[in-house]
Amino acid sequence: MWHYIARRIVYAIPIAIGVTVFCFALVFLAPGNPVQMLLPADASQEVVDLIMKTYGFDRPLPVQYWTWLMRAVVGDLGVSIQSNRPVIDEVLRALGNTVFLSFGAVMLAFSIAFVLGTLAAYYRGSATDRGVTALSIVGVSIPNYWLGIVLVIIFAVELNWLPATGMGPGGSETFDLFNWSHFKHVILPIITLCMVPVGMITRTTRSAVSEVLGNEFVNTLRAKGLGELAVIRHALKNAMPQILAVMGLQFGYLMGGSILVETIFNWPGTGFLLNKAILTRDIPVLQGTILILALVFVFTNLVIDLFQTAVDPRIKRS
Amino acid sequence: MPHHPTTFRSHAARFAAGIALAFGAAALSSIAPAQAQTTLRVAMTAGDIPDVTGQPDQGFEGYRFVGYTLYDSLILWDLSRSDVEASLTPGLATKWTIDPKDSRRWIFDLRKDVKFHDGSDFNAEAVLWNISRLTDDKVPHFNAKQYAAMRTRTVNIDRAEKIDDHTIAIITKEPDSLFYIQMSFWMMISKAQFEKAGSYEKYAQMPSGTGPYRFAGMVPRERLELSRNETYWNPKRIPKHDRLVLQPMPEATTRAAALLSGQVDFIEAPSPDTIARLKSSGMQVITLPYPHNWHYQFNFVDGPFKDKRVRQAANYAMDRGEMVEMLNGLAQEGYATVPPSSPYFGKPVLYKLDQKKATALLKEAKCHPCEVTLAISTSGSGQMQPLPMNELVKAQLEAVGFKVKLEVMDWNALLDVTFKGREKFPAYHAVNVSRATQDPFSGIFRFAMRKQWAPAGGNWGHYESPEIEKLITDIYNTFDQTKRDAMIIRVHEIMNDDAAMLFVTHDLNPRALSPKVKGFVQAQSWFQDLTPITVGTTN
Numbered sequence: 001m002w003h004y005i006a007r008r009i010v011y012a013i014p015i016a017i018g019v020t021v022f023c024f025a026l027v028f029l030a031p032g033n034p035v036q037m038l039l040p041a042d043a044s045q046e047v048v049d050l051i052m053k054t055y056g057f058d059r060p061l062p063v064q065y066w067t068w069l070m071r072a073v074v075g076d077l078g079v080s081i082q083s084n085r086p087v088i089d090e091v092l093r094a095l096g097n098t099v100f101l102s103f104g105a106v107m108l109a110f111s112i113a114f115v116l117g118t119l120a121a122y123y124r125g126s127a128t129d130r131g132v133t134a135l136s137i138v139g140v141s142i143p144n145y146w147l148g149i150v151l152v153i154i155f156a157v158e159l160n161w162l163p164a165t166g167m168g169p170g171g172s173e174t175f176d177l178f179n180w181s182h183f184k185h186v187i188l189p190i191i192t193l194c195m196v197p198v199g200m201i202t203r204t205t206r207s208a209v210s211e212v213l214g215n216e217f218v219n220t221l222r223a224k225g226l227g228e229l230a231v232i233r234h235a236l237k238n239a240m241p242q243i244l245a246v247m248g249l250q251f252g253y254l255m256g257g258s259i260l261v262e263t264i265f266n267w268p269g270t271g272f273l274l275n276k277a278i279l280t281r282d283i284p285v286l287q288g289t290i291l292i293l294a295l296v297f298v299f300t301n302l303v304i305d306l307f308q309t310a311v312d313p314r315i316k317r318s
Numbered sequence: 319m320p321h322h323p324t325t326f327r328s329h330a331a332r333f334a335a336g337i338a339l340a341f342g343a344a345a346l347s348s349i350a351p352a353q354a355q356t357t358l359r360v361a362m363t364a365g366d367i368p369d370v371t372g373q374p375d376q377g378f379e380g381y382r383f384v385g386y387t388l389y390d391s392l393i394l395w396d397l398s399r400s401d402v403e404a405s406l407t408p409g410l411a412t413k414w415t416i417d418p419k420d421s422r423r424w425i426f427d428l429r430k431d432v433k434f435h436d437g438s439d440f441n442a443e444a445v446l447w448n449i450s451r452l453t454d455d456k457v458p459h460f461n462a463k464q465y466a467a468m469r470t471r472t473v474n475i476d477r478a479e480k481i482d483d484h485t486i487a488i489i490t491k492e493p494d495s496l497f498y499i500q501m502s503f504w505m506m507i508s509k510a511q512f513e514k515a516g517s518y519e520k521y522a523q524m525p526s527g528t529g530p531y532r533f534a535g536m537v538p539r540e541r542l543e544l545s546r547n548e549t550y551w552n553p554k555r556i557p558k559h560d561r562l563v564l565q566p567m568p569e570a571t572t573r574a575a576a577l578l579s580g581q582v583d584f585i586e587a588p589s590p591d592t593i594a595r596l597k598s599s600g601m602q603v604i605t606l607p608y609p610h611n612w613h614y615q616f617n618f619v620d621g622p623f624k625d626k627r628v629r630q631a632a633n634y635a636m637d638r639g640e641m642v643e644m645l646n647g648l649a650q651e652g653y654a655t656v657p658p659s660s661p662y663f664g665k666p667v668l669y670k671l672d673q674k675k676a677t678a679l680l681k682e683a684k685c686h687p688c689e690v691t692l693a694i695s696t697s698g699s700g701q702m703q704p705l706p707m708n709e710l711v712k713a714q715l716e717a718v719g720f721k722v723k724l725e726v727m728d729w730n731a732l733l734d735v736t737f738k739g740r741e742k743f744p745a746y747h748a749v750n751v752s753r754a755t756q757d758p759f760s761g762i763f764r765f766a767m768r769k770q771w772a773p774a775g776g777n778w779g780h781y782e783s784p785e786i787e788k789l790i791t792d793i794y795n796t797f798d799q800t801k802r803d804a805m806i807i808r809v810h811e812i813m814n815d816d817a818a819m820l821f822v823t824h825d826l827n828p829r830a831l832s833p834k835v836k837g838f839v840q841a842q843s844w845f846q847d848l849t850p851i852t853v854g855t856t857n
Contacts, residue, residue: 031727031731036733038467042764042776045737045773047466048737084522157575160580165581263569264569264572266572268539275365279568
């Protein structure tokens, strides 16, 4: 097992480096300039050049990349051009908020999808199956930023039940899960974010459980006289690796793909941070956020792989 | 005396009740002031909290919410009236004059008995220290970022000197009759507090100015909290609310939702399509003309706009009333560089809608259909609703014989085009970047002077006029304000006569306020005074 883990970690390193090279190049290929947002519109080229030099943006791209990578290795991701604060602090703070939101959304999605998918698989071909399949297609198809705006209009503006923005009353610095005045801030973003994972996990659960229920060993279990609940339990155990893999992927997608939802809800996570960094060409923040998100994605996949292996020993043997 | 359990229990109960009451009273007395506290919560359009260490970033919104709240400049903007465009008023300087013997030497009389929030004195030494921090890269408190941001305002400074504890002189390289205006953008920070902090990074956690608000705390990228400065030097501007909370909320829908759901009390720039909803919910929607211009700067070297007839045709093609209607009345028809409320408006040629004349001019210029490419953005500071507005401009131009290609880019990319100028982007025949126009240089001269040809300055398309060049030289050498204003008006009129820009609209600066917010006087300015605002109890 340790050998397997070590091998997976070693494989993950070139992937992470590859992602950083790709993103570093992309950031610089985009038109625009990191210092323009800092200067008045009539600033002269001389002043623009001076600030570019101050921040080291006048150096060749490979030199900039190498310098940045060497610092990143020791945890120094530079300083934000806009806020003057260390990028690592900004990213880690935002990352915690996004992990919380994404994890919550995936867990909620799993709770709903697990039940729906299993029901659809067990009653395959029935009205229940067709209904669940239709629901999962709707879940996958609804643009989440649109859903977010609709939920805000209904629950925040019209009914005034839930807050529209922020992550706590009066912009609290810490989030208290067990305090209703805090918790209510997370409800709408989590519902918005969980819709796509609900659809994806439901479909995966349905197909994985259906496949297992069609296997010979299920007939054997029934022939041995096991009750239907026990049969389903066996089927779920066998289908779980596939479901876990999809959950992991969904978590990874949410970590990097919640830019619009976080912007709508003013949720101070990595998506919100990325959005601001893109608009202001805050290159150190962009690079730092992308790097951390890439590492999280790689790490999540690793954890899911290991978990799958633990749940299903056939994977390790293969 | 025999023991009586009931009596004991009743005593115990009373004792317990007494203790509870005592604690309760203590708790209530500690809560009472908090309940009485009033907080004004503002949603800004900025993507982040502006720099709090002196010269703010995030454009004029930074000045509005951080610059003129935490800090003062030597000269301030009078934001107490809404009936006229805001003018300058004494700030930390009570008087400014040009030395009668030397037209390069400005003398500033400093206000006495003013203290920074940390208790240190505001005096001549503090001002000279502040000047050096943005002009002299040898001093330890030099700030490169803020130096760059202020460079266009400080470029003419030769040196500064102390006359006495409350008088300083600033000597310019060239005579500059408008120099004093630049002093309204120079925030005075505390030398003592900076020395205590040791660096700008640390000073950002404990900034200290002389402004009507004190720094009370900050959650990076989320909120800035300021509290009332009870000892502000101008008693009329001591805030009428206890706290001010500023939250960056770049998304217009989010701002409107936050106001409607009671999470904030004051939002900047609601979008036109939310106005009806905000009004029906009892929100106050306030609009007023201010020095803002939504226009296109032409390319005077490459392409059809070199020809004055084509520029005039484009201006005659504009149905500005239709634009205002599309914006739900949140704009004013724009016929010139500065709006009619400006003291520099004068009597310019007004290109009112005349499609026949526009087509005739294009045919006369032998440019029909006249193919033009316009660089526009998807968003940006002061850009209003750029996509639908540019689509409407395209339709109106095409109705008279233009063939328009819109090059759409994000705000930062458009700034890149603007900074570098037409030489780097000859394929663009005009750029749509809206501007602040509150003083003669930023509102008029920078679009007209040869010295300001991009990339040196804001004259993107390299417009020039010998008459304007001479007038501007004379203006900088004229210290009589009446004579000078007449010349500035003339420059403005010449620019219109030349159709130096495609004039479209002036923003009406909309804001939406909760019904419990009272006392806000919207000034005709990019800056606003929040201090007179009272707020219903929010706790």
